[in-house]
Amino acid sequence: AQKITQTQPGMFVQEKEAVTLDCTYDTSDQSYGLFWYKQPSSGEMIFLIYQGSYDEQNATEGRYSLNFQKARKSANLVISASQLGDSAMYFCAMREGRGGGSQGNLIFGKGTKLSVKP
Amino acid sequence: NAGVTQTPKFQVLKTGQSMTLQCAQDMNHEYMSWYRQDPGMGLRLIHYSVGAGITDQGEVPNGYNVSRSTTEDFPLRLLSAAPSQTSVYFCASSYSRGLRSPLHFGNGTRLTVT
Numbered sequence: 001a002q003k004i005t006q007t008q009p010g011m012f013v014q015e016k017e018a019v020t021l022d023c024t025y026d027t028s029d030q031s032y033g034l035f036w037y038k039q040p041s042s043g044e045m046i047f048l049i050y051q052g053s054y055d056e057q058n059a060t061e062g063r064y065s066l067n068f069q070k071a072r073k074s075a076n077l078v079i080s081a082s083q084l085g086d087s088a089m090y091f092c093a094m095r096e097g098r099g100g101g102s103q104g105n106l107i108f109g110k111g112t113k114l115s116v117k118p
Numbered sequence: 119n120a121g122v123t124q125t126p127k128f129q130v131l132k133t134g135q136s137m138t139l140q141c142a143q144d145m146n147h148e149y150m151s152w153y154r155q156d157p158g159m160g161l162r163l164i165h166y167s168v169g170a171g172i173t174d175q176g177e178v179p180n181g182y183n184v185s186r187s188t189t190e191d192f193p194l195r196l197l198s199a200a201p202s203q204t205s206v207y208f209c210a211s212s213y214s215r216g217l218r219s220p221l222h223f224g225n226g227t228r229l230t231v232t
Binding site: 004009031032033035037043044045047050052053080091093095097103104105106107108109110111 | 125151153158159160161162163174176206208210215217218219220221222223225226
């Protein structure tokens with residue numbers, strides 16, 4: 001079973017609008033961390049934002065915020081005021097505690113390709 | 119600050135050839151890992167290391183070897199290249215395996231096996 005599911009292979013958004021990229025995860029661990037990475041067409045992997053399972057507030061970093069719904073096991077990335085430079089692949093990833101099946105390694109989803117239209 | 123440095127950036131191999139992908143980090147990170155990225159598959163973990171002298175297998179280890187003789191270096195060896203190993207390879211490191219510790223990635227190596 002997939003531990004990280006990103007159901008949107010591709011999405012379009014109009015410049016200056018907000019967009020939500022979906023991510024659901026599967027773990028029986030109580031302690032885990034969730035990450036989002038951006039991969040532009042140039043290929044590098046850029047860390048965007050982190051949410052811990054025990055964090056009481058949703059994480060925010062500039063125009064990025066994380067809509068964390070623990071009971072639903074979802075950690076959706078919200079990008080506000082989209083810019084052309086936001087066009088990229090976006091990956092959701094999870095790290096479980098070391099007792100979890102993934103041994104503390106980062107497990108990635110298959111990604112969502114976001115295209116921002118001018 | 120160089121971060122994670124991978125070489126080469128591109129490589130073409132013939133089936134059966136061997137080669138080593140180099141990875142070095144200058145952040146004194148304890149944890150290092152290798153992923154491969156294939157279209158529609160996301161990133162899959164090949165091998166990882168939690169410190170010098172310690173390595174372990176990830177999700178897709180077959181056909182690859184690693185070693186970690188120093189904290190800085192974590193080379194990935196392809197023993198006998200196969201077309202199925204055509205992929206983009208990423209080396210990544212983090213301070214630890216702590217939950218909050220993000221991975222820092224190298225720029226990737228695009229490998230084609232003919």
